[in-house]
Amino acid sequence: MADEPLVLGIETSCDETGVGIVRGTTLLADAVASSVNDHARFGGVVPEIASRAHLEAMVPTIQRALDTAGIKASDLDGISVTAGPGLAGALLVGVSAAKAYAWALDKPLYGVNHLASHICVDQLEHGRLPEPTMALLVSGGHSSLLLTADITTDVRPLGATIDDAAGEAFDKVARVLGLGFPGGPVVDRRAREGDRKAIHFPRGLTGPKDPEFDFSFSGLKTAVARWVEAKRRAGEEVPVADVAASFQEAVTDVLTRKAVKACQQHGVDHLMIGGGVAANSRLRAMAEQRCERAGIRLRVPRPGLCTDNGAMVAALGAEMVWRNRAPSALDLSADSSLPLTEVSVPGHQHGDVHGEAYRALGS
Amino acid sequence: MLLLAFDTATPAVTAAVHDGTAVLAETYQVDARRHGELLLPAIGRVLAEAGVAKQELTAIAVGVGPGPYTGLRVGLVTAAALGHALGLPVHGVCTLDAIAHQARAEGLTGPFTAATDARRKEVYWADYDADGRRTAGPSVDRPGDLAQRQVSVGAGALLYPEAFPGAHGPEHLSAGALADFAATELAAGRELLENRPLYLRRPDAQVPAGYKAVLPA
Ligand SMILES: [Zn+2]
Numbered sequence: 001m002a003d004e005p006l007v008l009g010i011e012t013s014c015d016e017t018g019v020g021i022v023r024g025t026t027l028l029a030d031a032v033a034s035s036v037n038d039h040a041r042f043g044g045v046v047p048e049i050a051s052r053a054h055l056e057a058m059v060p061t062i063q064r065a066l067d068t069a070g071i072k073a074s075d076l077d078g079i080s081v082t083a084g085p086g087l088a089g090a091l092l093v094g095v096s097a098a099k100a101y102a103w104a105l106d107k108p109l110y111g112v113n114h115l116a117s118h119i120c121v122d123q124l125e126h127g128r129l130p131e132p133t134m135a136l137l138v139s140g141g142h143s144s145l146l147l148t149a150d151i152t153t154d155v156r157p158l159g160a161t162i163d164d165a166a167g168e169a170f171d172k173v174a175r176v177l178g179l180g181f182p183g184g185p186v187v188d189r190r191a192r193e194g195d196r197k198a199i200h201f202p203r204g205l206t207g208p209k210d211p212e213f214d215f216s217f218s219g220l221k222t223a224v225a226r227w228v229e230a231k232r233r234a235g236e237e238v239p240v241a242d243v244a245a246s247f248q249e250a251v252t253d254v255l256t257r258k259a260v261k262a263c264q265q266h267g268v269d270h271l272m273i274g275g276g277v278a279a280n281s282r283l284r285a286m287a288e289q290r291c292e293r294a295g296i297r298l299r300v301p302r303p304g305l306c307t308d309n310g311a312m313v314a315a316l317g318a319e320m321v322w323r324n325r326a327p328s329a330l331d332l333s334a335d336s337s338l339p340l341t342e343v344s345v346p347g348h349q350h351g352d353v354h355g356e357a358y359r360a361l362g363s
Numbered sequence: 364m365l366l367l368a369f370d371t372a373t374p375a376v377t378a379a380v381h382d383g384t385a386v387l388a389e390t391y392q393v394d395a396r397r398h399g400e401l402l403l404p405a406i407g408r409v410l411a412e413a414g415v416a417k418q419e420l421t422a423i424a425v426g427v428g429p430g431p432y433t434g435l436r437v438g439l440v441t442a443a444a445l446g447h448a449l450g451l452p453v454h455g456v457c458t459l460d461a462i463a464h465q466a467r468a469e470g471l472t473g474p475f476t477a478a479t480d481a482r483r484k485e486v487y488w489a490d491y492d493a494d495g496r497r498t499a500g501p502s503v504d505r506p507g508d509l510a511q512r513q514v515s516v517g518a519g520a521l522l523y524p525e526a527f528p529g530a531h532g533p534e535h536l537s538a539g540a541l542a543d544f545a546a547t548e549l550a551a552g553r554e555l556l557e558n559r560p561l562y563l564r565r566p567d568a569q570v571p572a573g574y575k576a577v578l579p580a
Pocket of ligand 1 (some may be wrong): 114118139141276307308342
């Protein structure tokens with residue numbers, strides 16, 4: 001197998017149609033078509049609108065990625081695709097497309113986990129992940145601490161949110177403050193003009209008897225809404241920047257505190273932060289400070305690679321090829337609740353599954 | 364001509380290969396929830412059975428609905444991706460036209476209606492004249508809102524006997540009929556449809572749970 005496998009990755013788990021092309025740990029193309037504007041007026045991602053947009057964008061986005069990378073589809077060593085978790089109908093568009101390309105081009109197919117891809121994308125920025133690496137994944141759909149011993153086979157969840165994801169809390173607070181959707185970038189922007197010590201919002205699950213590495217943002221979200229509403233009812237002006245900054249401080253405080261603690265307890269000296277919320281400027285700054293103090297090497301990909309994209313799926317696909325992991329079979333299905341311990345969806349149990357699948361298909 | 368045809372707009376996952384004269388091979392499985400898993404293996408199987416290598420294909424024909432969206436999109440995105448990867452033209456066929464073609468091939472004459480299950484107590488339907496030309500539709504409606512149809516085919520008709528008395532098969536579409544319809548139309552120099560879904564309904568603009576108001580009003 002190629003030393004630096006050339007892999008195309010497809011991501012359609014939410015509202016971004018992402019197609020990335022990677023050679024080993026080098027990013028060659030990262031094409032994205034987003035339907036985010038079509039969802040804005042609904043205050044959240046509408047699954048059917050996302051699925052329709054994926055279908056329309058699929059082939060043009062693939063072509064754009066191939067053009068940017070300057071390669072032909074026949075040059076590829078494999079095709080990877082997000083098999084889950086995510087929106088079922090949206091995932092299915094990407095999985096169906098990936099299977100068709102893999103079959104038509106006679107390339108191995110890798111159905112991979114969206115969350116593991118969020119971790120693996122850092123290889124495109126900072127080279128191969130040390131083993132083990134602690135990963136903090138924070139986005140609109142997930143907030144998890146993951147101990148990663150081998151990014152292609154062994155990702156162990158240490159904790160996760162018990163209610164809302166961190167990104168959801170950003171969306172909700174943005175909505176309460178009348179800042180629009182999605183909330184992450186706009187709250188971050190407004191928070192820069194605010195005083196992050198202005199209001200002390202609660203830090204969920206940080207008591208001595210609370211689960212150490214789980215998160216909870218629902219109470220925080222409610223506290224912000226109550227605080228804002230109380231101001232409004234009193235006829236006072238809401239200090240939007242201060243609320244944004246204080247809310248953001250509470251989120252990032254809990255996230256970084258628990259991430260550093262997880263590293264220390266498990267003797268891991270590398271922390272990677274991924275997912276859309278990793279683009280948050282305060283989270284990055286606070287993580288840098290706390291990691292430095294604790295002697296932990298921090299790895300955070302650039303913001304463009306933290307949000308959902310095809311490059312991260314290609315990065316994990318390339319790693320699968322490089323480590324000679326088993327490909328998926330062509331009856332691969334999308335799994336909207338794929339557990340994060342399942343880094344990839346292998347083919348049927350024994351033997352050379354892929355070869356068997358192809359022989360069965362007479363190609 | 365070596366045409367690969369498939370359809371995922373009805374509960375059937377079906378694929379066929381056609382050489383311009385006849386259907387060389389055809390597969391048909393009914394499983395409304397597994398279009399995504401079943402389609403590509405079915406395509407591989409039908410080509411193997413026909414003894415045709417994918418590189419020998421000259422065109423793809425795909426049923427563009429109307430049909431339930433999630434399954435429908437499996438067929439359309441597969442057709443688009445195969446067309447792109449193999450450098451083949453992709454022709455769209457209204458799934459109801461293909462069902463009508465199949466009904467006529469099975470001996471049905473006279474004007475009739477083809478109807479499939481649109482769920483939510485509605486049907487996708489179209490009317491055809493004695494020569495098999497579509498005269499109305501495709502549309503989506505509640506069966507009770509339609510004038511009663513005396514002659515009808517398809518699962519949508521079979522489901523609602525009050526609107527469609529005496530409805531009969533074919534229940535779902537077989538891709539052989541779709542392939543034959545496409546081959547006939549192309550041979551006659553008529554254009555087929557683009558590879559775009561006939562949704563007929565606007566998307567449900569509903570954001571899933573988690574966005575409720577926090578405080579009571
Ligand atoms: Zn994500």
